[in-house]
Amino acid sequence: GIGYINGKYIGLNENAVPIEERGCQFGDGIYEVIRVYNGKPFMLDEHLARLLKSGNAIKLQIKQSMEEFRMLIKEAIAKSGLSNCCVYLQITRGISARNHLFPDVPVSISMTVKQIIPLPDSIREKGAAAIFHEDERWANCYIKSLNLLPNVLARQTAYEQGCFEAILVREGMVTEGTSSNVFIVKQGKVYTTPLSRNILAGITRMVVKRVSEVVNVQFIEQAFSKEDLVGADEVFITNTTSEIVPIVKVEGKKIGTGAPGEVTMKLYHKLQQFVA
Numbered sequence: 366g367i368g369y370i371n372g373k374y375i376g377l378n379e380n381a382v383p384i385e386e387r388g389c390q391f392g393d394g395i396y397e398v399i400r401v402y403n404g405k406p407f408m409l410d411e412h413l414a415r416l417l418k419s420g421n422a423i424k425l426q427i428k429q430s431m432e433e434f435r436m437l438i439k440e441a442i443a444k445s446g447l448s449n450c451c452v453y454l455q456i457t458r459g460i461s462a463r464n465h466l467f468p469d470v471p472v473s474i475s476m477t478v479k480q481i482i483p484l485p486d487s488i489r490e491k492g493a494a495a496i497f498h499e500d501e502r503w504a505n506c507y508i509k510s511l512n513l514l515p516n517v518l519a520r521q522t523a524y525e526q527g528c529f530e531a532i533l534v535r536e537g538m539v540t541e542g543t544s545s546n547v548f549i550v551k552q553g554k555v556y557t558t559p560l561s562r563n564i565l566a567g568i569t570r571m572v573v574k575r576v577s578e579v580v581n582v583q584f585i586e587q588a589f590s591k592e593d594l595v596g597a598d599e600v601f602i603t604n605t606t607s608e609i610v611p612i613v614k615v616e617g618k619k620i621g622t623g624a625p626g627e628v629t630m631k632l633y634h635k636l637q638q639f640v641a
């Protein structure tokens with residue numbers, strides 16, 4: 366893989382970021398993760414639109430246009446020589462002596478392009494386990510912010526309990542995963558949490574909505590509780606890196622038959638045709 370920072374390509378292990386960088390000191394920035402299939406960044410414009418929306422939301426003064434980001438990402442992918450990989454793009458409020466107030470400096474743009482680490486086949490075949498975890502995040506989770514401490518802590522808690530993901534719950538209702546959107550299937554219909562400030566508008570979520578239409582599965586954006594989830598026929602989560610992952614056990618309780626669901630796998634297989 367390769368790295369990029371403010372106009373320069375570098376090795377992944379090279380020192381690149383000065384100590385007084387807003388991303389490091391304040392988590393004052395935003396990011397995107399973009400999947401590349403066969404050399405082509407998937408849903409690139411959607412990712413860039415979300416990036417600029419996040420930037421606006423935190424008042425980042427981004428001078429670069431969508432087209433410049435598009436060119437930069439394609440250039441980086443070409444330079445990496447990788448065809449099935451992931452682009453991590455980060456923009457921070459720049460480099461300046463530590464002070465909570467916004468500095469008058471250009472934003473810092475950095476990027477990595479790395480080989481995708483594929484999800485083990487066994488997880489897709491057998492399904493994964495999850496826990497519920499209180500959603501302890503802030504009121505603006507629609508922003509893809511660098512501040513991921515509550516996500517990291519919840520995910521680690523899941524891992525320490527032998528689970529793949531923590532499903533976050535706010536006032537009894539499922540919001541999303543620590544790095545994924547959450548879906549349940551009931552009587553052949555797919556339900557997912559409606560978009561609001563409480564969740565990230567996942568790009569894979571958007572793709573699953575389109576895929577559902579193609580395979581004639583009803584896609585309903587409606588809030589659901591922990592109990593709804595435990596009682597569902599199927600549960601799955603989505604994100605850019607793992608696509609669709611069946612969840613077959615939550616808090617030690619089997620979901621449906623305890624095996625990846627029919628609707629889940631149908632959506633997964635159709636999604637593979639979308640990205641090909």
Ligand code: PDD
Pocket residue numbers: 398541542543544545546565566567568569570603604605606
């Ligand atoms: N995370 N919700 C949260 C909190 C996320 O961090 C992510 C993605 C998603 C799914 O979004 P998308 O389908 O656009 O990847 C939902 C990325 C992959 C990450 O942090 O690595």
